[in-house]
Amino acid sequence: NNHNNVSLMNNLTANTEYTVTVVAFNELGEGGKVTGTGRTRTEAPSISLSAISSTQLNITITAPAESSNLTYQCNISTTENDMPPIIKTGTELEYTVDGLKPNVNYTVKCYSTSS
Numbered sequence: 001n002n003h004n005n006v007s008l009m010n011n012l013t014a015n016t017e018y019t020v021t022v023v024a025f026n027e028l029g030e031g032g033k034v035t036g037t038g039r040t041r042t043e044a045p046s047i048s049l050s051a052i053s054s055t056q057l058n059i060t061i062t063a064p065a066e067s068s069n070l071t072y073q074c075n076i077s078t079t080e081n082d083m084p085p086i087i088k089t090g091t092e093l094e095y096t097v098d099g100l101k102p103n104v105n106y107t108v109k110c111y112s113t114s115s
Contacts, residue, residue, distance in 0.1 A: 014064065015042040045070070047110050054102040061093040061110060074110040 012018065017039045024031035043064035050058045063070050072093050078101075100106065 012040050014040055016040050042070075042112070045072070045112055049108060052096065055098065055100045057097045057100060057106070057108075059093070059095045059097065059108065059110070061112075063112070070112045072110060072112050074108060077107050078104055
């Protein structure tokens with residue numbers, strides 16, 4: 001008879017490694033055990049965009065307090081063409097994008113990775 005049990009762990013700290021051991025018990029006592037290690041995800045940074053003019057955009061990224069050694073990448077694109085990615089490293093990023101075309105919709109996608 002195969003039984004699956006799921007356990008959810010709450011209130012863990014972001015970007016922290018945890019080791020969990022699961023031990024099997026039955027009426028005869030302790031059985032086998034298995035140990036696993038995993039790391040929780042980092043919290044997402046806050047991102048704000050503001051138009052400076054019809055051809056300039058300001059991107060501001062602020063990292064969560066517990067993060068460090070983050071690399072940010074922002075990709076700015078249109079349906080007409082893609083602009084080269086903006087890649088910066090640090091806990092904060094403020095970047096002004098110049099040379100945008102007026103009355104064109106741009107898509108800005110930013111993400112961070114930790115080392």
